[in-house]
Amino acid sequence: MVIWLFSHKWRVSLLMSKLEEFHSMFYPRSVAVVGVSTNPQGWGGHAFIRRLKKVGFPGDIYAVNPKATNEVHGVKAYPSVKDIPVRPDMVIVSVPARRVPEVLEDCIAAGVKNVHIFSSGFSETQEEEGRQLEARIVEIIKRGNLRVVGPNCMGLYVPASKFTAWGAPPKGVGNMAFISQSGGHGEILSRYAQELGIYFSKIISFGNARGLQALDFLEYLAEDPDTGIIGMYLEGMSDGNRFTRLVKEINRTKPVIIWKGGLTESGARAAASHTASMAGEARIWDAFFAQTGAIRVNSLEEMADVALLFLHLKPFRGRRVLLLGGGGGNAVAMADICSRDGLTVPTLAEDTRRQLAEFIPLAGNSIRNPLDVWLVQHNLEMFRRCIEIAAADPAIDLIIADRYPHDDDMDDDGPPNFAEQSQRVDEFIVEFAKNNPFGKPLVVAVNAPTNDPNGVKAAAELRLKFALAGVPAYPSQASATRALSRFIGYHEFLAKTQEAAEPTLASCCRS
CATH class of the missing domain: 3.40.50.261 (Succinyl-CoA synthetase domains)
Incomplete structure (x- = not known):
């Protein structure tokens, strides 16, 4: 155990030095871009400079172009990295592959350590010339002790x-x-x-x-x-x-x-x-x-x-789901999807069903789980009562609410303020997900009821509304259950690992 603690501290010390070593890469005070065309529409180096300026990069930016005499795209230009009067923290290389070795040699001569090679045309071409070029730059990287990202990358x-x-x-x-x-x-x-x-x-x-x-x-x-x-x-x-x-x-x-x-x-x-x-x-x-x-x-x-x-979401391990939606066929599909992803859909307790039956008619609805309760989907008070009763059931670990985007034109038989009522329910779902007294996680599946572009857009906007409010939201029931199963599986794995380690640790301490 003493040996383990020593090796752990030694490893942490190495990683802390790596944090320091890589700091100037991730937080550079100056960046030089090699291969900047004088063409304002050029791709590659020019695009990197344009983007850095657009986002307000606070450090110094230098351009490298052998033919430039003063400035390129509003930044000071130099013939080579060696000619820059200060040592850049990061050099971005955007030149043809055959010129990359020369640029790396210049970086070594200038004392540069951090290099990003955007250029492509190396072993990924599966051609002998590309392989030889790559072998050459690997030799230069090792000799110069350079920290290189790439090549062939952003x-x-x-x-x-x-x-x-x-x-x-x-x-x-x-x-x-x-x-x-x-x-x-x-x-x-x-x-x-x-x-x-x-x-x-x-x-x-x-x-x-x-x-x-x-x-x-x-x-x-x-x-x-x-x-x-x-x-x-x-x-x-x-x-x-x-x-x-x-x-x-x-x-x-x-x-x-x-x-x-x-x-x-x-x-x-x-x-x-x-x-x-x-x-x-x-x-x-x-x-x-x-x-x-x-x-x-x-x-x-x-x-x-x-x-x-x-x-x-906070960690949880249960796999018993309350499905809250509408439509008999949809309820069957939701239950099947959950089962395929290792989630269970338990029948609600008799007392829970009795409380729901007090205000939800059995004709046209189902209150066993899945809750096929189209009647409450657009009525805030009924929805609130329904989810609070069902979520309190001890057989339930988590909740998936099925939601659709709605406007007043989508249901000719609905009330005139149909969209407004739906919005009020959506707002309640956000509040319930964050502060429900049962501590049970809730996610939302937002389904587009049509392939019409307006309907698809409305579904996407509703999903974003939930997600940006801090409620995990998904474009389908399948994507929601798949993500939940993986999240739960992760925490189950950690729990098993910890349980397996506890006897070993106890034995070690006794010895």
């Missing part, structure tokens, strides 16, 4: 330091980090997640990873005080044993959500041409998830779905 996205030269403009600073082998996935998630109120501490696009590895960034985020949730998109992994140990340890305190790409033959082939990754067999990754307890997802949308629960 680099770092840090809202707190306004070092966001790509991705969606930050709407805020949050506690979710995302490590991605794909820059495109980082771009998409930065937009999609922020719309749901999920804000980032860091996004790291690392591409071919011929300098810093995904594991280096994972170690950094493990101790990063600004990060509480870690998402990952991976196509391959070079050190499986180290990765497994690291994820298993981090996952105890910070949930790790992983989308593993390239598990099919076609996907593995695509991964090889995307980032030169060896994807690995599905059965190996099955074992990895079973050993580490990391949360497995299969899309960016699923990653955001799970992250919403970690942001807004």
